[in-house]
Amino acid sequence: MSGSEQLARLFAPRSVAIIGASADPKRIGGRPIGAMLARGFTGRIMPVNPNRPEIQGLPAYASVADLPETPDVAIIAVPAALVADTVSALAGRGVPAAIVFSAGFAEMGGEGEREQARVVAAAQAGNMRLVGPNTLGLFDMRSGFYGTFTSVFEGGFPDVGRIGIASQSGAYCGHLVAVMRERGLGIATAVMTGNEADISIGDVIGRMVEDPEIDVIAAYAEGINKGDSFIRALEAARQARKPVVVMKVGRSAIGGAAAISHTASIAGDDAVTSAVLEEFGAVQARTTDEMLDIAQLATRKIYPAKNTLGVITVSGGAGVVISDAAEELGLDMPQMPAASQARLKEILPYAAPRNPVDATAQVLNDLSLLGQFGEAVVKEGGYSSILGFLTYTADAPSLSARLREQFRLLKDAYPDRLYVLSLVAGAERVREFEADGFTVFADPTRATVAISAMGTFGAGFARQPGQPPLTVPKVGLPSSNPSEAEAKKLLAQAGIASVPEEVCATADAAVAAAAQFGFPVVLKIVSPDILHKTEIGGVLLDVADEAGVRAGFATLIERAKAHAPQARIEGVLVARQLKGGVECILGIHRDPVFGPVAMVGLGGVFVEIVKDVAFRRCPFGVDVAERMIRSLKGAPLLLGARGRPKADIKALAEMLSRLSSFAHGQGEKLQSIDLNPVIVLPVGHGAYAADAVIEIGGGDGH
Amino acid sequence: MSGSEQLARLFAPRSVAIIGASADPKRIGGRPIGAMLARGFTGRIMPVNPNRPEIQGLPAYASVADLPETPDVAIIAVPAALVADTVSALAGRGVPAAIVFSAGFAEMGGEGEREQARVVAAAQAGNMRLVGPNTLGLFDMRSGFYGTFTSVFEGGFPDVGRIGIASQSGAYCGHLVAVMRERGLGIATAVMTGNEADISIGDVIGRMVEDPEIDVIAAYAEGINKGDSFIRALEAARQARKPVVVMKVGRSAIGGAAAISHTASIAGDDAVTSAVLEEFGAVQARTTDEMLDIAQLATRKIYPAKNTLGVITVSGGAGVVISDAAEELGLDMPQMPAASQARLKEILPYAAPRNPVDATAQVLNDLSLLGQFGEAVVKEGGYSSILGFLTYTADAPSLSARLREQFRLLKDAYPDRLYVLSLVAGAERVREFEADGFTVFADPTRATVAISAMGTFGAGFARQPGQPPLTVPKVGLPSSNPSEAEAKKLLAQAGIASVPEEVCATADAAVAAAAQFGFPVVLKIVSPDILHKTEIGGVLLDVADEAGVRAGFATLIERAKAHAPQARIEGVLVARQLKGGVECILGIHRDPVFGPVAMVGLGGVFVEIVKDVAFRRCPFGVDVAERMIRSLKGAPLLLGARGRPKADIKALAEMLSRLSSFAHGQGEKLQSIDLNPVIVLPVGHGAYAADAVIEIGGGDGH
Incomplete structure (x- = not known):
């Protein structure tokens, strides 16, 4: 069975077995059966329970082996210790997919993680797909398939509709369902991914993109664990003109901690996730109300590419x-x-x-x-x-x-x-207006927020393929952190220019170099063992003359020895101090989920205090790089605000695109790059990295 | 009758006359009567209409002169051209207050403004207070007094409760009432102030502070027209521990324009209004939902001074x-x-x-x-x-x-x-929890926002009187804009220090001064006719030696002549260029409503791009000044972030307090002050204004 067929069976099964079925429709193993019976699920429901011949009026089977046919889906509601064996038994029967309600796995750490690995191995051995473990499951309002033990339906079922919900949290998904029920917002299907040992939120979104009866996807995420499927799904949604609205929580430090203790999520860097959502035209909602407002309006299927x-x-x-x-x-x-x-x-x-x-x-x-x-x-x-x-x-x-x-x-x-x-x-009156094609919000601000989101979707759907990333030759990285001078040489191979400079082993050589570049110059200590020079006073600015160069040379060597007696000192770097430019920062950060991500920001205080930076997955073209630069709050500083000269944004954008290509070509060895500052000179005069730090990773997956 | 008694009669009248009364309870002159009859207003209702002996079952009177008694309040619903005469007639009868529904006054500009002035004059001549004109009026849910022609009651009346609404917009007030009705939030009274020719939103809030049956005041404002009553009301509310939540709209440029065309409001500077609200512990809500969430929770009357x-x-x-x-x-x-x-x-x-x-x-x-x-x-x-x-x-x-x-x-x-x-x-279930003392919100984010606001109220209520402003001698201002050097001398009289400097008429004098201060120095053109020197290239930084001083002197004189041939040139200012300090900006802005307002911000890009500034009405003590400084996003730059030396915040705070006292002592003559930059040196070394601009106003109210 193909993977896609497996998923199709999982989300729209013709038959389902419940392992650990309960006669009590309020218990975990009983709720799915109760809900399916109440809602007239047309497929075959096969309870498995060794102690009862009948469950909720249905014939029950003593074991997986006793099942009269191979179900499309198995629901597993047995203690954690029994799950791996159950999965093996089901896989042995050729069951294509299972929903594992049971908790006590990776979310507990330690032994739980090992147990989860056993379950995954058992499933993979039998080519079986898993939802969960530690999930409240999934349901489909259209077919009446309730592979879930959520208690939200005690208060009634929501309307059948055209919104799909993908959620990493079961309880919060229930909350969304309850609010949607109150608001009369219809649901097609909802999937809670739990620990995501196999099927992740990206797989779920991808499946919903393919479902012709789903118009809008609303996702609740605490941290993206699997970047590839998430990105594939977002791009598929964009191409299908299907809006995705995401509530990504865990923005705060506290929130992040809570997210980790809640599920086994890796709390993805929020800024990176935001950049990925923006890249594909998905909209990030900040509150539950906002997410549902946007989803509600999106069911009108009108997404203006240029919204007014x-x-x-x-x-x-x-x-x-x-x-x-x-x-x-x-x-x-x-x-x-x-x-x-x-x-x-x-x-x-x-x-x-x-x-x-x-x-x-x-x-x-x-x-x-x-x-x-x-x-x-x-x-x-x-x-x-x-x-x-x-x-x-x-x-x-x-x-x-x-x-x-x-x-x-x-x-x-x-x-x-x-x-x-x-x-x-x-x-009643609101429903009349809604039936006429008018979406109704009492609060005008909420209405405006939702309208704005439709334009974001529209602009994303209309986006043409951008320029290709600038190509750069493949540059081999050393096995340990290069010195600043080495880093600049590596970057130069990719066409990334640095400020004219020379590493000098002696004070005399430094004086000669300074005389050649012209004063003032900058002096910096050069050592592969000292990564953050400013912190040890290893950078001297505005060195104005020969005497200054001599004194500075001595000072730097002294400081380096004082702070790191074992440090290998290669000399002192002498560089022309560029004046009249705007300081920016470019960087690369290897995100554990999304791979290398490029960053650009205004330099100095902007990065430090205002966090005024833009992120983007590598690689990307000059057009994207320029959009990133222009999106900065501080962009007016580059654009000639208040009589400043206009900075060479084109050169900066090219440098950023090249950097993204440089990083993309590297594997996990490239941990990070900091070009800080990059001096962006007036138009036509280029941009130059004045410092460069390349950090080599362990290749251990980080 | 005392002013306070007049207001008491207006808001809780025992009798009311309706001038321009209509028999049709859907018409402007008919709605108040219909609503009062429907809700059993216990006072006497006296319709005035020359053409009908009876209106809605009540005896009507042909004119004001025919009224059988002097009403506590008159409602005026006659064409604009007749309002002034009507007011005179009412004042002649000793009516203490009127609500003027009629439109066609200041909101139309031109002739309407003059007509409004005539109405005000007529009222003042008779010691009569006015609500409006161009107002939908006011109502009190408790007494059944409906001095309003809002149509919101067609959909039913809201519950009687303990929230007071003060609104500059009639229609938006109706919207609030409708939403509160839907949410089951009780209202005590609502007042719509319209053109505020007399009674302003501050008067209304002040009255609500005195009303023992009002626990919470929710205000909708487009622009504060009268600063004194607004500030008095906010301080009274704070002392009475009565929370005020304000939705101040018109933040956007577009919004501001719409606000002017809507009412005759002066769109107050939003940042200044925000600072005033913060000063008195009032909470600013950004949306209607947020305002009502906060008002709802505030009726619990629990305001933690230190909220956790x-x-x-x-x-x-x-x-x-x-x-x-x-x-x-x-x-x-x-x-x-x-x-x-x-x-x-x-x-x-x-x-x-x-x-x-x-x-x-x-x-x-x-x-x-x-x-x-x-x-x-x-x-x-x-x-x-x-x-x-x-x-x-x-x-x-x-x-x-x-x-x-x-x-x-x-x-x-x-x-x-x-x-x-x-x-x-x-x-039903929600009401049960509410009755138990639990306030219920479906959206957890909205719940958190409302809880946070209760702490803001509590902190405001608990705030002790701060330090007194630093006293400064009264400094006489010149009648026209002083030069930079003059401005600095004026400020020096108030103890505000500037960078050591000297105005030099010749290049030789400049060289001598520079030699005395030490290099590098800054050179600036000095002319009372050139206010913004940087824009004409009139400032030269980093002048390193005697030759530089001579060349710079010549350059500045040339530039000044090129840009403003008529400018009186007093020479070139030579100043020591301070190094190692943090650049800040201090300023004074005369707000047309709230008088002189002080501003502090980090210098350069922070003020320009990030708008990272704090405002406060003058004068204030060093404690408040320091809180303002610490509230800046960029404050870490002053507090020693990333190994920087800690800046002399105490000196900066003292300078700010002194500046606030300096401005407070001046009248309308003082239009603005810019100290930009102020160099804040490391702790113990003080803060010095490196430039100073004082702008003298016309004394014409601006």
């Missing part, structure tokens, strides 16, 4: 609230055409027709005016997204039906736009 | 979500005592007992365990705030009653804590 927002409101105040939110989100709100503004002002002198278009409460006295204002915004404004703020007026019995009519007319005439209403009304 | 959060959860995932939110909010989540952690781990080996205390879903199988875990968190953890994440489990029929019981026991034993539950349940 037109607002029609009966309250100027709401217009201000929305404008504030849009500005913070970077959501464009172009003004209405001047002619339209003038016309609207003629119709209603009290109106503020710019955008937000404040039609004032007067339009409620004559709803044909609302129609005229609405049409002006939609047709003449040409916005891709329309937000109508109607607040409680939409619920007034005297108004509601006619309001709906006015908006429905608009929507029918311009069906390609994204329509959102901010209104407060009873559930 | 203990979390008990049945989902590790939720624990991570909450930890992330708490870290971003700066809400402290100390770990559980080690002994407690060990004990809990013994009870439930799968538990993660650090904090968040993840009791896992296992406690749901034996709720006495939940009780044990809960008691450990509350008693042994000693947290001031407790957040329980129960999600849907609280709604399960099999669990809910016993869960409630466990939590109720905890609350009864430790009633002084703030208890919040994050759960998903039907409205």
